[in-house]
Amino acid sequence: MSRPGDPVGLGALDRDGELGESLAGLSRGGFIAAAVAGVGGLGAALAAAAPAAAATDDDIAVLRFLLRLKQMQAVFYTQAERLGAIAGRDLEAARVIGAAERASAQGLARRLRQSASSAPTFDFQGATEDRERFLRTAVALEDLGTAAIQGAVAELQAPLLVVAVAKLHPPEARHAGWMRAVAGVNPAPRALDAPQTRLAVERVVVSTGFVADDPTTETRGRPSFTG
Amino acid sequence: MTQPSRPGDPLAASAGGDAPARRDRGELLVKAAVAGGALAGGAAALVLLPRLAGSAPSPEGDVRGLNLLLEIEELQVAFYEHVLATGAATGGLLEFVRTAAGQDAKHVATLREILGGDARPAPRFDFGQVGEPGWRVAARIEDLAIAAHAAQMPGLSHDALIQTLGMVSVDARHASWVRAVGGVRAPRAGASEGAMDDRELREAITALGVSVGSGG
Numbered sequence: 001m002s003r004p005g006d007p008v009g010l011g012a013l014d015r016d017g018e019l020g021e022s023l024a025g026l027s028r029g030g031f032i033a034a035a036v037a038g039v040g041g042l043g044a045a046l047a048a049a050a051p052a053a054a055a056t057d058d059d060i061a062v063l064r065f066l067l068r069l070k071q072m073q074a075v076f077y078t079q080a081e082r083l084g085a086i087a088g089r090d091l092e093a094a095r096v097i098g099a100a101e102r103a104s105a106q107g108l109a110r111r112l113r114q115s116a117s118s119a120p121t122f123d124f125q126g127a128t129e130d131r132e133r134f135l136r137t138a139v140a141l142e143d144l145g146t147a148a149i150q151g152a153v154a155e156l157q158a159p160l161l162v163v164a165v166a167k168l169h170p171p172e173a174r175h176a177g178w179m180r181a182v183a184g185v186n187p188a189p190r191a192l193d194a195p196q197t198r199l200a201v202e203r204v205v206v207s208t209g210f211v212a213d214d215p216t217t218e219t220r221g222r223p224s225f226t227g
Numbered sequence: 228m229t230q231p232s233r234p235g236d237p238l239a240a241s242a243g244g245d246a247p248a249r250r251d252r253g254e255l256l257v258k259a260a261v262a263g264g265a266l267a268g269g270a271a272a273l274v275l276l277p278r279l280a281g282s283a284p285s286p287e288g289d290v291r292g293l294n295l296l297l298e299i300e301e302l303q304v305a306f307y308e309h310v311l312a313t314g315a316a317t318g319g320l321l322e323f324v325r326t327a328a329g330q331d332a333k334h335v336a337t338l339r340e341i342l343g344g345d346a347r348p349a350p351r352f353d354f355g356q357v358g359e360p361g362w363r364v365a366a367r368i369e370d371l372a373i374a375a376h377a378a379q380m381p382g383l384s385h386d387a388l389i390q391t392l393g394m395v396s397v398d399a400r401h402a403s404w405v406r407a408v409g410g411v412r413a414p415r416a417g418a419s420e421g422a423m424d425d426r427e428l429r430e431a432i433t434a435l436g437v438s439v440g441s442g443g
Contacts, residue, residue: 092413100417150392154385159284162388166380169392170373170399170420177400178414181407188326188404191333193396195389 055158060112062152065198066165067112069148070105071119072210073141077101079128080138086131093182094138097175104168121212135183142176144201151195284384290345292379295425296391297338298350299375302432302439303331303398305352306368310360319408320362327365327401334394341390348442356436362409364435369402371423371431378422 055063077098080086086094109119127137149169156162177187205211307328310316316324339346357364376395380388403414423431432439 089412096413096416146396150396153392154389159385162385163381166388166392167377167420170377170395171415171417173396173399174403174415177403178407180400181404186326187407188330188397188400191330191397192337192393193400194393 055161059156059158059161062155062165062198063108063112063161065201066149066152067105067108067114068120069145069201070101070108072122072205073101073145074098074105075122076124076128076137076141079124080134083129085129086134089182090131090135093178094134097138097142097178100171100175122210123212124210127210135179138179139176139183139185142172142179144196144204146172146176146193147196148198148201150193151197151201154195155198284382284387286384288382289384289387290342292383293338293342293387293391294345294347295428296372296375296379296394297335297342297346299372299428300331300334300338300394301349302352302437303368303372304328304335306354306360306365306437307331309352309354309357310365313360315360320365320405323362323401323405323408324365327369327405330397330401334397337390337394341387350442351440353438353440354436356438358436362405365405366402366409367431367435369398369405371428372398373402374421374423375428377420378424378428380422 077094080094081091081098124137127133146169149165149172153162153166153169156165173193180187307324310324311328335349354360373395376391376398379391383391406415429439
């Protein structure tokens with residue numbers, strides 16, 4: 001039922017360098033120091049990271065990547081809930097998982113000081129309007145999220161960020177298992193889940209066409225801070 | 228302790244090439260495993276070590292942490308083998324148990340391969356006091372495995388953490404799967420995962436009615 005090529009990637013979401021602009025006022029060290037107790041698992045996890053642990057430019061890029069993924073998942077479930085094409089157990093799954101994704105996205109956006117106006121827009125091309133397509137896409141998004149977080153842990157460098165993001169992995173995998181069960185497919189197709197790199201995830205995202213505008217990754221400007 | 232190679236792993240190059248610090252920790256991991264040998268054995272099957280939250284990762288810490296995870300995965304395998312032996316599971320639960328048993332056995336094999344000579348002998352588990360070994364107990368045991376992994380994350384080296392994420396991910400899938408089999412209506416809420424140290428785990432396992440004896 002799920003198609004490996006369905007899930008979405010994140011690099012295409014930074015249209016017009018908005019992410020670069022939103023990070024312009026954020027020093028590398030200030031990223032962690034600015035953390036406050038926030039909503040959602042990721043926000044709380046980042047808030048728990050010691051202020052002394054500075055994030056590298058690469059770390060911030062990874063977190064931006066995860067933010068985009070969480071935003072995409074959050075919007076997907078929110079739309080599905082509102083459009084009324086799903087009901088019963090499907091709807092309950094969308095509500096619970098959607099709430100978790102929204103919380104994570106909000107927490108991460110707050111830590112990255114990204115305003116709501118700079119969030120990307122998505123067109124799921126009917127995937128939120130049809131039960132079968134919803135389930136197929138949800139399975140793909142959660143599998144992708146699981147692999148993306150696993151890959152992000154490998155890419156991150158600041159030790160406390162590594163742990164903070166790693167702790168997001170099991171809940172994401174729970175979501176993946178749950179949506180697969182709801183969709184009637186094997187919740188655990190492999191004995192060991194594998195990570196995906198940012199590049200691989202981004203390629204998948206582009207292939208879906210879910211991003212409302214054309215990707216302009218080449219316009220993503222270097223943050224004005226240098227750290 | 229050795230780390231299994233992963234041919235074709237897309238992260239194999241990126242994880243090491245640009246991060247000398249991580250590679251040094253990985254090298255220490257291997258060297259300690261070669262020189263240090265197995266930790267002193269103990270009568271208790273569960274590793275009763277003080278919680279090392281906030282401690283910097285170290286090769287010794289990896290050995291302790293990975294051995295704890297090994298024992299929890301062995302608990303899972305033993306439980307599922309117990310369920311199969313009772314013949315009580317049918318339908319969706321049986322399908323789950325068969326799959327989970329095999330996958331958790333893979334986790335055990337992987338951890339033993341990583342630990343090499345530092346791997347502790349498998350404990351002996353007695354499920355006689357567990358009562359009905361149904362989906363609720365299975366879900367609880369999977370939750371305990373996830374909590375164990377979460378507790379060890381801060382203390383594991385980056386390399387060891389990367390190695391274990393693929394296992395806890397599947398344990399989490401199992402936790403959702405067996406709840407779905409049990410007819411739970413909605414997935415477990417929350418965007419973060421609780422952690423349990425070794426003492427808390429031992430208490431939780433005892434509360435399930437599981438007796439743990441030394442192996443080897």
